[in-house]
Amino acid sequence: MSELRQDPTTREWVIIATERRRRPNEFGGDSANKKNALEKLGEYSADCPFCSGNEHFSPHEVDSFRTYGTAPNSKGWWIRVIPNKFAALSLNSEENLNAYEGIKSVNTDFTGYFFPRATEVFRTKPGIGTHEVVIDTPRHNETIPFFSDKQVQELFLMYRQRYLSLRNNSKFKYIIIFKNSGANAGTSIIHSHSQIIAAPVIPLSLRNNISQARFYYDEVGRCIFCDMIQAEIVDGRRIIMQTDDFIVFHPFASTSPFETWIMPLSHEPCFSNISMDKVKALGVIVKKILKGMYDALDDPDYNFVFNNPPIADEKEDYYHWSLRIIPRLTMKAGFEIGTGMSINTAIPEETAEFMRGFLKF
Numbered sequence: 473m474s475e476l477r478q479d480p481t482t483r484e485w486v487i488i489a490t491e492r493r494r495r496p497n498e499f500g501g502d503s504a505n506k507k508n509a510l511e512k513l514g515e516y517s518a519d520c521p522f523c524s525g526n527e528h529f530s531p532h533e534v535d536s537f538r539t540y541g542t543a544p545n546s547k548g549w550w551i552r553v554i555p556n557k558f559a560a561l562s563l564n565s566e567e568n569l570n571a572y573e574g575i576k577s578v579n580t581d582f583t584g585y586f587f588p589r590a591t592e593v594f595r596t597k598p599g600i601g602t603h604e605v606v607i608d609t610p611r612h613n614e615t616i617p618f619f620s621d622k623q624v625q626e627l628f629l630m631y632r633q634r635y636l637s638l639r640n641n642s643k644f645k646y647i648i649i650f651k652n653s654g655a656n657a658g659t660s661i662i663h664s665h666s667q668i669i670a671a672p673v674i675p676l677s678l679r680n681n682i683s684q685a686r687f688y689y690d691e692v693g694r695c696i697f698c699d700m701i702q703a704e705i706v707d708g709r710r711i712i713m714q715t716d717d718f719i720v721f722h723p724f725a726s727t728s729p730f731e732t733w734i735m736p737l738s739h740e741p742c743f744s745n746i747s748m749d750k751v752k753a754l755g756v757i758v759k760k761i762l763k764g765m766y767d768a769l770d771d772p773d774y775n776f777v778f779n780n781p782p783i784a785d786e787k788e789d790y791y792h793w794s795l796r797i798i799p800r801l802t803m804k805a806g807f808e809i810g811t812g813m814s815i816n817t818a819i820p821e822e823t824a825e826f827m828r829g830f831l832k833f
Contacts, residue, residue: 654773
């Protein structure tokens, strides 16, 4: 029989569809075609704007880790950050403001009825913000599961560095760091890269998450995420990895097969607050998890995203940051779209046990 599970951090319900479930080893994709295509790629592609040597194809960099003495926007880097040419948000405020000029109120000759103005129904804000691309590696055919430890450590140090830089702009309310890997995850350029968006608003889904976390903290006096971590440790079945600093597990109310959360064991409200040593340790953990997924699930497309509080709440005790990795193994259908509830066709206890067999320590 199927089971409804509630995520304690959001109070959202998830359907674990045991009647239609797939075994963990049935989630692999077309590994031969995908892996063969990757193996045919060289370290350099003449038409890739992210490859070392093609810096003239991309906007001027805003940050980089590079060999001492090499000039910006030239070869010699190993991590490079540039503005997104097709940015979701930008700091060109004049252009954004002009786009919203001329909105009129609803015009009506009827009396005795209330007709709201268009500006009351259709709310707008200028799309002020930043959208950056972090080029993970200068090599065209290199992916995170095969990075050196140093390369992945430096990548995560750059995430922290960019976050700390962007948070100083008073226009920004929220910063999200994420990676789309593969066509099913929403990427169009094969060269490994990540993205960072700083936004002037706080997303509604995060507001709900915050509301639930605050309510629990006010009622119980503790962080809901810390309590969830302790409950996962006591249960043990969904944990796939644990170190001195981090826990990696498939959450009780996983929204999709093999959804993986990485959280600091000590209470940390925001990723930006953790030490550089922990940032580097996190990078190596993410590499190990993605290599495990590469082996176990035949190199799936995936997304990963940092869950952080709004900038103003970075030191509040009610929140606890996490990094979520979601392999793109299934697609949302009508029920999920219509209700907002997820149907997961795999049981987290089984997927965690399966993944433990593929992790290399």
